[in-house]
Amino acid sequence: MIKIVPTTPYPDQKPGTSGLRKKVPQFQQKNYAENFIQSIFDSLEGFDNKILVIGGDGRYYNREVIQIAIKMAAANGFGKVMVGRGGILSTPAASNLIRKYGAFGGIILSASHNPGGPTEDFGIKYNASNGGPASEKITDAIYARTKVIDSYRICDDPDISLDVPGIKHVDEMEVAVVDPVEDYAALMETLFDFPAIKTMIQSGFRVAFDAMSAVTGPYAKEILENRLGAAKGSVKNFMPLPDFGGHHPDPNLVHARALYDEMMGPDAPDFGAASDGDGDRNLIIGKGIFVTPSDSVAMLAANAHLAPGYAAGLAGIARSMPTSGAADRVAEKLGIGMYETPTGWKFFGNLLDAGMVTICGEESAGTGSSHVREKDGLWAVLLWLNILAVRNESVKDIVTKHWAAFGRNYYSRHDYEEVDSDAANGLVDNLRDQLATLPGKKFGELVVQTADDFAYIDPVDHSVSKNQGIRILFEGGSRVVFRLSGTGTSGATLRVYIERYEPDASRHDLDTQEALADLIAVADEIAEITKRTGRLKPSVIT
Template sequence: MTRTVPTTPYTDQKPGTSGLRKKVKVFQQPNYAENFVQSVFDVIDGKAGATLVIGGDGRYLNRDVIQKAIRMAAANGFARVVVGRGGLLSTPAASHMIRSRGALGGLVLSASHNPGGPDEDFGIKYNIANGGPAPEQVGDALYARTKTIDRWLTVDAPDVDLDSMGEVVVGDMVVEIVDPVQDYAALMETLFDFPAIRAAGLTMAFDAMHAITGPYATEILERRLGFAHGTVRNGTPLEDFGGHHPDPNLVHAHALYETMMAPDAPDFGAASDGDGDRNLIIGRHRFVTPSDSLAMLAANAHLAPGYADGLRGIARSMPTSAAADRVAQRLGVPIYETPTGWKFFGNLLDAGMATICGEESAGTGSDHVREKDGLWAVLLWLNILAARGQSVDGIARDHWATYGRNYYARHDYEGVDTETADALMTALRGALAALPGRTVAGLTIFTADDFAYTDPTDQSVSSHQGVRILFEGGSRVVFRLSGTGTTGATLRVYLERYEPAGGDLDRDTGDMLADIVAAADEIAGIVRHTGRHAPDVVT
């Protein structure tokens, strides 16, 4: 029987680029998680008789919120809920599950690459029927509902045994506990040449960072592709990710980097993040930036069976380097520059306008799902390595010799006071009109703008997506505030220098970007506004 629980709104439940992310203790407030889940259910149509997918990255609080969400789904008229065993589903696997089951949507419980544990972060994201994140209009309606909600619905039922596969009934709704890995692994086998990868004799190291991809990587890499036992490191998902930050960058995956820079390094190294949608790619003695990885994957995707017919288009987020643009030009396919957030790619993928998409924040994916997909990128790299018979370093050098090189880095200033960060961006936007033609740190500004995007599929407009400063010669700096943190603001500064083919293609990235770093501080007044003389993280 449905039970109505009175509640009062919280004022801080505005979803960011990837749902609602807050500290665990915030979500543990009375009715906090329930208010948000009920608001999701209140703004979506078609719940009666529908299927809902629920799963997450295994972080602290996942199991508690899943139990609440199951009972609430039963009270709100869903006919079936599909849950990954143990409450586990990587974000790309959840996207695939929504699509393959014809579900109305799904609740993805994760704070992605943010740390986990009782004092750390938690998150809830709603994905729609195409398997992708809810579009802005749904997010706006959801936020509006959180501000007026006065009740949530549930049924009185015991907790479901999340660790036993099979079906149980909660209220009038069927709850199906499924293997979280098998359907996703089967999808990967349709896209890539597993026999060729097995036959190539490659060695690798994969760091799952005690996060969700551990079981997926163990099944696919060690069992199906035959890599040695122990190839997958830190493969058991833990509620606090082993006390580490599950972000696959050179700071938080430094042990993997050291392995790959050693004299006896394996052929290939990779890592993924908390919920499995990001990736880190390192060859023996060669780190590949996410922007370069997107370009190299796009240039070589035809070597994998799932992409043998070529690409319909390539999409990248605005802060991502322009390396992929040059690949698109050579392939004769469109390139789309979108705001940050995978939901913008989803429209292009659904419309058949793009095949491969990527973000500088270590997210790449294709039209096989509607989320970025860390293991997908790893497997495409392995397929390319097997097909070309070259090292990662050899492929990178060949690519730069053909297309030129976009030296690239992102500087993150984390936990900046929100008012301070907003003041910096406001001042920067106010100075845009006067910047073109100005010379800063030896660089002449060609143009400057506040990026706005008109979606070619529905003509919707997204404004104020980040400030772009473009210098003569193809270099640039981009400033934006991130929506993925839980405290303060993260100022992200994206630095890019283009060196054409035949130029200086194997220099230290820091050296090549030094003048752009100086220009960025002079233009935006980073030290003056924040008091920070160096970023917290460089990727």
């Protein structure tokens, strides 16, 4: 039976770059999740009797909200829901299901790389029929609806079993509980040379993958160990846990430190990788060398033709504005388009749908291609393995040869997490006030060439996105970028991106932080980071 339940709005349900993210206790407030889900449905048209994909990364409160979303989908007129067994679907796997089965869209329950648990983070985002994150037009409409919502629709049916695959029903709506891995693994087999990778692994090539007790565990276990023959135990922390084992499921050098230490050790495997909470980010480490996400995008693009799915070449490359310019030089050499977008995977969607780009990447460890409309951590791992199998070289050899050919972009991101929101906004306002006067100023040997607040005009639909990050570019190609992140749930995260281009191969073995030291000091001087935030150093350096 369908019930119409009266409700009152919450004022804090504005989606960020990746949906609505709050602490679990906030989502557990009366009607909080229901209000947001109903606002999604109220902002859409034409979904009667259509398919809705629902799944999440297995974090705390995932199962409860999936049951709510299924019952609300039935009450609002969807014809079918596809949900991953156990409520599990990685974000790229959900995107693939939407595209493969012609779904109207999908609801993905995740807070990505943020921690999980009873007092930690939870999130809900809507993906459109192309499999990608909802456009700003849709998220703006959802937010507007949350401010005035007065009721929601839900079926008064018992919960369904999520652990047994098969067809069930809620009211008159069909619910298909599906294997979360099968369709995704089948897609990967069409893109990569699995026999070549398997031969390499069987010859003694060792892989270490840290699933971080998050969603990619079952995917990596099936693909890397069962299909490609990596030794049992190659995939560590493969069981998705509601609290990610008490760890922060962010594949960076702080939170995946054990993997980094293993890869830098005397008996290191040949290839190390990790993925995050919902499976869309990646960490790549070779024996004795960490590959920055920005470099990884460029190197994957330069070598993608070695994988069967990309043998015909790339249409173009896109990167987020804060990502280093390493991929730009690859695009120039290949003679293909290069697009600089704001941060947020949704900005790649129009370019991918229009066939203008094939590979996209963000410095925040997100890499992907036209195969889905989300970044895809395991995809990046498999493309690296395919390249290694064909080139028969080590990760370190591939990296150093790439730098010799294209130059090295020394690059680092400094995150100041949970900064007081007023202090963070004041810092950004002060930077904006300086933009007109910065060009021509000298800071030691550094001279400011230009400074702006990045604005993006979408080449497909000509929409404009302003205030996407403050850029300070110096003569000679160095730059510093400041941006407030939209992925946190407490206070504000100030991200500072520092980059220096070095074409001289004899200077490619410097320590990154030392190579960037003068830029780091200037960033603090211009933005008054220490003075305004009270922080003497970043929370995380990547």
